[in-house]
Amino acid sequence: MVYFCGYIAMAVKKRRKRKKKTAWIWVLGLIVILFFIYLWGFDWWISRKARFVSYPEFGIAIPEKYAIHGIDVSKYQEVIAWEAVKAMQVKQIKMSFVFIKATEGIGNTDRHFRRNWRKSKQAGLTRGAYHFFLATKDGRMQAENFISKVDLEPGDLPPVLDIEQTYGVSPEALKREVKEWLAVVEASYGIKPIIYTNVDFYKRKLGSEFDSYPLWIAHYLQPEKPRIDRDWSFWQHSETGHVNGILSKVDFNVFNGDSAAFSNLLYK
Numbered sequence: 001m002v003y004f005c006g007y008i009a010m011a012v013k014k015r016r017k018r019k020k021k022t023a024w025i026w027v028l029g030l031i032v033i034l035f036f037i038y039l040w041g042f043d044w045w046i047s048r049k050a051r052f053v054s055y056p057e058f059g060i061a062i063p064e065k066y067a068i069h070g071i072d073v074s075k076y077q078e079v080i081a082w083e084a085v086k087a088m089q090v091k092q093i094k095m096s097f098v099f100i101k102a103t104e105g106i107g108n109t110d111r112h113f114r115r116n117w118r119k120s121k122q123a124g125l126t127r128g129a130y131h132f133f134l135a136t137k138d139g140r141m142q143a144e145n146f147i148s149k150v151d152l153e154p155g156d157l158p159p160v161l162d163i164e165q166t167y168g169v170s171p172e173a174l175k176r177e178v179k180e181w182l183a184v185v186e187a188s189y190g191i192k193p194i195i196y197t198n199v200d201f202y203k204r205k206l207g208s209e210f211d212s213y214p215l216w217i218a219h220y221l222q223p224e225k226p227r228i229d230r231d232w233s234f235w236q237h238s239e240t241g242h243v244n245g246i247l248s249k250v251d252f253n254v255f256n257g258d259s260a261a262f263s264n265l266l267y268k
Helices: 002-050 082-087 113-123 139-149 171-189 199-210 259-265
Strands: 052-055 060-063 069-073 093-104 126-132 160-162 194-198 215-218 234-241 250-255
Touching (some): 060 234, 069 234, 082 093, 093 250, 113 126, 126 139, 139 171, 160 171, 171 199, 194 199, 194 234, 199 215
Parallel strands (some): 069 093, 093 126, 126 160, 160 194, 215 234
Antiparallel strands (some): 052 060, 234 250
């Protein structure tokens, strides 16, 4: 009898443990489900608020509220099939403009510049050329390198100065040489150049002294616009996009304005 009562007690104890274990499994499962619902809901809310739309064909999310989209390229994209770039369209999104690397420093030319410059225009894209600035080199000599390689035609985008690194140069020396490049190029072409850089570099190294120049700003993983107080003309919002005609990843950009504003910016 004692043995039987003990057996019953053990059975009840095991049943209670099993129920408790089952209850914990249910609680844990509910927590996991709620966690994934939270993640999905938060992601949905952010996407809705940001007005970004995912385009699998481009491999990235696109800031949909902008009407004019484009890319920028250099030798790293190798040989480009420009007709395919121009022809690609997903819903209302298509590539309308391209910035092309032309020169670097005082003597270097991008090896694909001449072909890209010619072929992009033939394909019907609005083109622009940029110079990669080396802070350790003379600003005037760098400007002359760019001018000797780039012949602007009506309908082209203004020249661009790409400035991203100091290479240990003091802020005063950097600004002096940048201003020299900008002044020489503007005097040669008769149009104000565009400055390209990232948000952090502009704020820390350039600042208000260059606020009169059109700005092409790089700032990734931002939902609606780059986080910068001053006006900007172009926003490089991704460096990992894909487009027909280019095998590697490519930078994606948008223009901050309508077609009339875009037309007013072009070289006459």
